[in-house]
Amino acid sequence: MAGTKTKNIVLKTAIPGPKSVALMARRRAAVARGPFHGTPVFVDRAHGALITDVDGNVLIDLAAGIGVVNTGHTPEALVEAIGNQAGKLIHGSFNVTPYEGYVALCEKLNGLAPGKFAKKSFLANSGAEAVENSIKIARAHTGRPSVIAFEHAFHGRTYMAMTLTAKEKPYKTGFAPFNGNVLRAPYPYPYHDVTAGTAFKAFTDLVAKETAKNVAAVIIEPVLGEGGFIPAPKEFLANLSSFCSANGIVLIADEIQCGFGRTGTLFASEQLDFAPDLILTAKGLGGGMPISAVTGRAEIMDAPIEGGIGGTFGGNPVAVASALAVIGAMEDPAFLPRVRALGRSVLGTLTSWKEKYPVIGDVRGLGPMLAFELVKNRSAKEPFADGAKALVKHCYERGVVIMTAGSYGNCVRLLFPLVITDEQLAEAFAVLEDGLKSIS
Numbered sequence: 322m323a324g325t326k327t328k329n330i331v332l333k334t335a336i337p338g339p340k341s342v343a344l345m346a347r348r349r350a351a352v353a354r355g356p357f358h359g360t361p362v363f364v365d366r367a368h369g370a371l372i373t374d375v376d377g378n379v380l381i382d383l384a385a386g387i388g389v390v391n392t393g394h395t396p397e398a399l400v401e402a403i404g405n406q407a408g409k410l411i412h413g414s415f416n417v418t419p420y421e422g423y424v425a426l427c428e429k430l431n432g433l434a435p436g437k438f439a440k441k442s443f444l445a446n447s448g449a450e451a452v453e454n455s456i457k458i459a460r461a462h463t464g465r466p467s468v469i470a471f472e473h474a475f476h477g478r479t480y481m482a483m484t485l486t487a488k489e490k491p492y493k494t495g496f497a498p499f500n501g502n503v504l505r506a507p508y509p510y511p512y513h514d515v516t517a518g519t520a521f522k523a524f525t526d527l528v529a530k531e532t533a534k535n536v537a538a539v540i541i542e543p544v545l546g547e548g549g550f551i552p553a554p555k556e557f558l559a560n561l562s563s564f565c566s567a568n569g570i571v572l573i574a575d576e577i578q579c580g581f582g583r584t585g586t587l588f589a590s591e592q593l594d595f596a597p598d599l600i601l602t603a604k605g606l607g608g609g610m611p612i613s614a615v616t617g618r619a620e621i622m623d624a625p626i627e628g629g630i631g632g633t634f635g636g637n638p639v640a641v642a643s644a645l646a647v648i649g650a651m652e653d654p655a656f657l658p659r660v661r662a663l664g665r666s667v668l669g670t671l672t673s674w675k676e677k678y679p680v681i682g683d684v685r686g687l688g689p690m691l692a693f694e695l696v697k698n699r700s701a702k703e704p705f706a707d708g709a710k711a712l713v714k715h716c717y718e719r720g721v722v723i724m725t726a727g728s729y730g731n732c733v734r735l736l737f738p739l740v741i742t743d744e745q746l747a748e749a750f751a752v753l754e755d756g757l758k759s760i761s
């Protein structure tokens with residue numbers, strides 16, 4: 322494969338190349354074992370949807386750093402906003418001396434988040450931190466202890482976020498004991514026969530056992546991310562909304578993966594007619610800079626006392642400048658319609674692959690946030706995790722970066738930068754389809 326050059330992919334060495342291999346040896350010696358690498362290639366630089374590795378190979382990125390660089394790698398507007406801000410103020414700490422950018426980003430998020438009610442926002446550094454703070458805010462507001470999360474959920478790696486996460490291996494292995502007062506309900510998963518109706522019945526049964534007046538919050542991903550790109554049915558979200566508002570429970574939407582343009586609208590909730598009490602954003606919000614937000618009903622957001630929430634770095638001025646530039650890019654009237662068009666075309670391709678390759682049991686998602694689930698056979702739907710792993714390897718060896726997902730590790734998810742060109746996508750899909758042939 323080395324020595325090949327197509328339109329975008331440039332393979333100067335085998336992948337991983339010698340410099341990546343040498344760096345991986347240093348990584349093994351110096352870095353803790355825990356962090357995993359889906360693609361064992363060290364990046365030198367990246368632009369748009371193309372990544373250049375340390376050996377000079379150019380790869381097409383279908384992962385966007387786990388759905389982060391939605392506006393592409395190093396877009397000019399972000400680079401400029403980050404540079405300008407860095408020259409003025411890199412850190413102030415909003416808890417010491419506030420600055421306008423923090424307020425401006427909160428104003429923007431309040432105006433953009435779904436729901437026709439007065440809103441306020443709070444900024445933090447990572448998705449997990451947004452999750453943690455949303456639970457603190459919900460408990461402060463309700464004075465209740467319990468939180469309900471869903472099967473297949475992923476909410477992060479800090480203790481509460483990890484407790485709310487469903488998948489044991491690798492996220493929870495060896496880390497017990499977990500936080501108390503967390504209960505788990507089924508997430509609708511039509512491919513595996515969990516309908517919206519069954520899931521909602523199980524949810525209300527669970528709340529009845531716990532008694533609703535003990536429940537502070539329900540947290541749900543409107544489209545499951547790590548869990549395999551399963552959109553929650555509108556009917557399920559509507560039932561949850563009515564139930565939570567009737568019982569004084571704070572309903573939290575975790576849009577950390579499915580938000581910020583990923584599904585073709587700024588928030589996935591918009592397409593699902595869903596207006597949660599609190600909505601969480603991170604990843605795509607900063608376009609690569611670490612920042613997250615909790616946005617929601619003003620009276621709930623104001624529950625923690627002054628000094629009750631905060632942090633040294635939350636809403637860092639440079640990250641805020643980047644987030645404002647991301648929002649500016651997504652407000653370009655051409656941006657989201659192009660993303661929706663991409664979604665329709667990719668869905669067409671994946672659907673045609675499902676007809677051709679029996680290893681694909683299900684194709685699903687929302688807009689271009691699409692995945693396919695690999696099975697050993699269609700009738701038993703037995704997960705084909707080795708197939709997904711082999712596909713990822715097949716892809717990176719040929720210059721395409723892609724990720725798996727799903728509780729059984731048998732889904733392949735598409736999280737490309739939303740600025741990817743048709744030509745880049747076609748080239749990457751040719752590699753992916755070849756891989757599908759090889760595992761079929």
Ligand SMILES: Cc1ncc(COP(=O)(O)O)c(C=O)c1O
Pocket residue numbers: 387447448449450452475476477478542546547575576577578579603604
């Ligand atoms: C839905 C969802 N929530 C929370 C998180 C945690 O975000 P972070 O890794 O920034 O802490 C993730 C990360 O993948 C996520 O996908």
